[in-house]
Amino acid sequence: MRASWKTVLPAVAMTAVSMALTLAVVMLWLGPAMPWLVALVVGLGIDGGWLATLAYERRLAAQGDHSTPVTAVGWSFGLVATGVLIAHALTVEESTGAWLAVAWLPIAAKALWLVHSMWERTALTAGALTQIRGIQQEARDDAAVARARLRAQAGTEETRLTAVTQAGARVARVQAETARTLSDAWSTLETARGGEGTSRALTCVTAPVTPDVTPGVTPRWELPVWGPSEQVSARAQELGPALTDDALDALVDEIRLSVDPALSYREVAVRFRAAGHSASETRLRAAWKRVA
Template sequence: MNAKTVLPAVAMTAVSMVLTLAVVMMWLGEAVPWPVALIVGLGIDGGWLATLAYERRLAAQGDHSPAVTGVGWCFGLLAAGVLVAHALTSEESAGAWLAVAWLPIAAKALWLVHGLWERTALTPAALGAIRGIQQEARDEAAVARARLRSEAATEETRLTAVTGAGARVARVQAKTAQTLSRAWSTLEATREGEDTGRALTSVTTRVTPGVTPRWELPVWGPVEPVPALTLDAPPTLTDEALDALVDQIRHSESPALSYREMASRFRADGHSASEVRLRAAWKRVAA
């Protein structure tokens, strides 16, 4: 990329210097001796080339001088002005000279572009790292998109399966309810029918004479709750019985048990007492 920006600038600068020298030789060659015209042309080109070289040296050092840049633009404008003046005073080929009068300005612009490229250029290692980061970001984005598409397809499959199972359950429930409704209607019609009652009465009259049976089918209704079983609470120990029990547990081993050990064994044996009463009994026995 360096050659792509510097070669056009070098070529256009060289063409501009040659044209400037030729115009000065033709323009001043008739008025002054040709060595003088050659010195003037070389002076313009040399000053332009010197300022350009100094500006490139500062750029290579990472520095920049507005004064040097201004002098270089002045030489470029001077060369362009010489070409324009020659084109305006020339009776022949004035259009051709005007067509090339912009070359010095274009050469300076190309050097400006080349300087901007140098200040923003990156090394191959940095460019490789940037390409690696971009590729990694693209890979992560592609993986994330694939994961989202897979999760969406899985969720869609799951919802389809759940919806289908729910529809099947609803159909089975509806069919079962319809069957139960028809069966219950049949039973209800049988219970309420007069022929059924007479038939059952004629069958049971010989078994239970003088008794008219009542045939009724079970009817759905509210369920009466069964009362919960109540357990008798253990009797409450008196202070004297509690003190005796605490003293017995405390001295069941030698040396005597601590309060924590005594309380654990007291409750493990199935006895019941509040912590306040148990600690008070302990204090009384220990005293």
């Protein structure tokens, strides 16, 4: 109710000024031509008709109703008042522009009442306005939370991708470095194994530390060979005591010469164990070297 005064007060003030101005103009314009009482009646008739139609329009608006004929009559009285002001301004030789400047006041008053009626039709209660503000604020809060969640998820995903990329790069570097180190080590081992004095150098130090390992046989030491390993079969693990050197030499020589050309050590070792025989890698290699 308090907010309605923001629109009704300007309309009331403009209407009062327009009615007073219309009455004054009618008295000034018609006063010299007729008795002043007649001019006063004419002026009050215009203002009274305008005020009556305005009151009736306000009553209908308060009931939530509207009447087009009443509205048309009200605008007619406003146009008559405006026409009187314009006619008076045109007949006055002095200050014509000043009288024309105020001739629009009745139309302006009607327009202000129209604005007030539109405000009343769209006005909401304080509770409804509070609910609307709450809904709007909730929507803004939800939008802000959604934006913050998306930014946080984007930042987290970026951090995760960066960490995964860095970890993958570190793993790749470590694997490459390990591969180079292993390749260098096996290259060095292969070079040492292929040397002419490697076998003699390793064998010459075995006598003090492995006395009487195998009677009548000088221990021989060999560096490991780069290549796939062969798992000893269960049958070989279940065999009885190990073969003697002579029996082992005979078996190795038989297997080596079973095809032409003679088999290599790896092929001999594979066929030796596939046949179910059992011997350590060191003894088998020593036997192969003796017969080869």
